[in-house]
Amino acid sequence: MVVKIRTVKDVSCPFCGTLCDDLEIDVDIKTDLVVEVRNGCQIGTRKYFSSNPSDHRYMKPLIKVNGEHKEVSWDEALDKAADILVNAQRPLLYGFSSTECEAQSRGVELAEMLNAILDNTASVCHGPSLLAIQDVGASLATLGEIKNRADTIIFWGSNPVHAHPRHLSRYSDFIRGYFRTDGRNDRNIIVIDPRYTHTAQIADKYIKVNPSEDYELIQAIRAVLRGSELDVKEVSGVPMDDIKELVEELKSCNFGVVFFGMGLTQSLAHHRNVDTAIRLVAELNDYTKFLLIPMRGHYNVAGANQVFTWNTGYPYSIDFSRGYPRYNPGEFSSVELLLRDEVDASLIVASDPGSNFPAASVKNLFKHPLISIEPHKTPTSAFADVILPAAIAGIECEGTAYRMDGVPLRLRKVKDPPGDTLSDKEILERLIEKVKEKLGE
Amino acid sequence: MSLDNLILLTGRTISQGVALEGGKASRENVRACGICTFDADDFKKLDCLVGTPVKVITDYGEVVLYSTITEEGPHQGIIFIPMGPWANQLVNPSSQGCGTPTYKGMKAKVEVVKSGKVLGAIELIGRLKEA
Numbered sequence: 001m002v003v004k005i006r007t008v009k010d011v012s013c014p015f016c017g018t019l020c021d022d023l024e025i026d027v028d029i030k031t032d033l034v035v036e037v038r039n040g041c042q043i044g045t046r047k048y049f050s051s052n053p054s055d056h057r058y059m060k061p062l063i064k065v066n067g068e069h070k071e072v073s074w075d076e077a078l079d080k081a082a083d084i085l086v087n088a089q090r091p092l093l094y095g096f097s098s099t100e101c102e103a104q105s106r107g108v109e110l111a112e113m114l115n116a117i118l119d120n121t122a123s124v125c126h127g128p129s130l131l132a133i134q135d136v137g138a139s140l141a142t143l144g145e146i147k148n149r150a151d152t153i154i155f156w157g158s159n160p161v162h163a164h165p166r167h168l169s170r171y172s173d174f175i176r177g178y179f180r181t182d183g184r185n186d187r188n189i190i191v192i193d194p195r196y197t198h199t200a201q202i203a204d205k206y207i208k209v210n211p212s213e214d215y216e217l218i219q220a221i222r223a224v225l226r227g228s229e230l231d232v233k234e235v236s237g238v239p240m241d242d243i244k245e246l247v248e249e250l251k252s253c254n255f256g257v258v259f260f261g262m263g264l265t266q267s268l269a270h271h272r273n274v275d276t277a278i279r280l281v282a283e284l285n286d287y288t289k290f291l292l293i294p295m296r297g298h299y300n301v302a303g304a305n306q307v308f309t310w311n312t313g314y315p316y317s318i319d320f321s322r323g324y325p326r327y328n329p330g331e332f333s334s335v336e337l338l339l340r341d342e343v344d345a346s347l348i349v350a351s352d353p354g355s356n357f358p359a360a361s362v363k364n365l366f367k368h369p370l371i372s373i374e375p376h377k378t379p380t381s382a383f384a385d386v387i388l389p390a391a392i393a394g395i396e397c398e399g400t401a402y403r404m405d406g407v408p409l410r411l412r413k414v415k416d417p418p419g420d421t422l423s424d425k426e427i428l429e430r431l432i433e434k435v436k437e438k439l440g441e
Numbered sequence: 442m443s444l445d446n447l448i449l450l451t452g453r454t455i456s457q458g459v460a461l462e463g464g465k466a467s468r469e470n471v472r473a474c475g476i477c478t479f480d481a482d483d484f485k486k487l488d489c490l491v492g493t494p495v496k497v498i499t500d501y502g503e504v505v506l507y508s509t510i511t512e513e514g515p516h517q518g519i520i521f522i523p524m525g526p527w528a529n530q531l532v533n534p535s536s537q538g539c540g541t542p543t544y545k546g547m548k549a550k551v552e553v554v555k556s557g558k559v560l561g562a563i564e565l566i567g568r569l570k571e572a
Contacts, residue, residue, distance in 0.1 A: 015458070015462070016458075041455075042455055042458070042459050043455065043458035043459050043462060046458075046459045046462040046463055047462040050462045050463060050464070054464070056464040056465070056466055056467070123540050123541060124541055124542060124544075125541070127539065127540050127541045128539050128541050131539060159452065159453065159513075161455070162452075162453050162454045162455045162457075162458070163452075163453035163455075163458070165455060194448075194450060194516060194519060195450065195511070195513045195514065195516045195519065195521065196513055196514055196515065196516065197513045198512070198513060200513075201513075211448045211450060211519060211545065211546045212448075212545065212546035262452060262453075262544065262545070263452075263545065265541060266451075266542070266543065266544040266545045267545045268537065268543055268546055270536070270537060270539045270541055270543075271539050297453075317540055329536075329539060329540030329541070330536065330538040330539055330540050331540075332540070333536065333540030333541065335534060335536065335540070335541075336536060336540055352465070354526070354569075355461075355465065355525050355526045355529070355562065355566065356524065356525070356529065357529065357542075358501070358532050358533070358534035358542050358544075359501070359502055359530045359534075360501070360534045361534055361542075362529070362566065362569045363569045366569055366570040376464070376465070377464070377465065377466050377563075378465045379526055379563055379565075379566035379567075380566075382466070382563050382566075382567070383566070383567065383570050
């Protein structure tokens, strides 16, 4: 049998913050199934194939009746969802990082209408980076600058071989750039991590830091950079001689960059780690050009921060309960609210807090009505009272997403959404209409 | 056998990423995320075969996982669990006031449980619903 194929080129991959924009997707014209993905990493490729109908893909709206999910019409499902939200005292709208910017914008509109809490996944990943950048600013650049100019790359608490699989080949390591004509041979890769990660194994230098002691090491590097003598043999498990050697390496490079990940933001010192890393980078600019870029996880978490900020003034963990936006992540982040059992209904958009929040907060999430806008069965949607089946942004609908360096890229539609699924944007627009009806607006 | 005074780190792995896109209710997800990786020398002290279920205990919870030896070592005294439902039974929910939980650096101990069962993601998280 001859399979007729339609190829969509220059597709932006909706998986990680690297947002690779060179994918080629083959779709069977007759069945509208993805049959081939070129240029994608293992994870991105799998995401395209997972858009094909399967036993874990939701095709119709579902409502929980007597403990079982029952198929219903869109109208009935949206009506039930709107009822839950309108009747809640302190609803939480969470997620948004794996969808496109227009859907995120509708999320802000709905949150404001409901006087709700609005949060995105930055509150469990790079939230501390945002706090630190708000405190002390940051020396940032686009990934194109890094590709063309950077000769010293530090991966601190990040493991791109696993988490951003094409980052090294597209921007930071193997790629040839305008001033880095010999690619990998023109770059000095340094990895700082408690584990000898696969990224560390292909680096030029590996520095093993004790877990949760990054703050001390960064401060020691800053002290040595200023010419101070520290009266200790080692800091955070790193011998002083190695710290001095590292400082000389950093001072003498032409263009350096620190890519940092969850190793800094999710360990004990959180935003203080990032604060001090930013200050180190600023101080290195007395000697050479140095920058820093957070390794964002979800493909559009940077977009969620942008959209929330231009609508409310704040990037995540926003409380509308007083009718205007307030921002204090230590108080209004989803996990903090759930731990205090303040939330009495949740709308989860394109996210899975059931899997990704600490158990104590998930327990409280499940105590109250839960609505999930989600394409697939997840440990969150499986226990939702209402499931609104979504088309996957960047595969089944268009949109805009922000790469980890803040560059917006267009997401392409490569095939039609299956079954009765709708885009996140359309679902939220319909939900807004229902909520307006119920609020009498 | 058991091991005390370990530090638990959690984080991304490529298998975890592939499995979450392939279906979170799948056994593939259990094989990718329902595992605890040990430093090779630490694992010898446990005196068991790779794949033997172990119970990991922290101040915040406990969970049964398949044991395995790390490819990203040596990291004596550190155990690593890929991020996901299993790791999140063990992490420190406290954010020290910044809003983001402490997913890395918990003190942990490990016991070999030869008859233990590693639950699937939905079954494991379902226990929180019932609790």
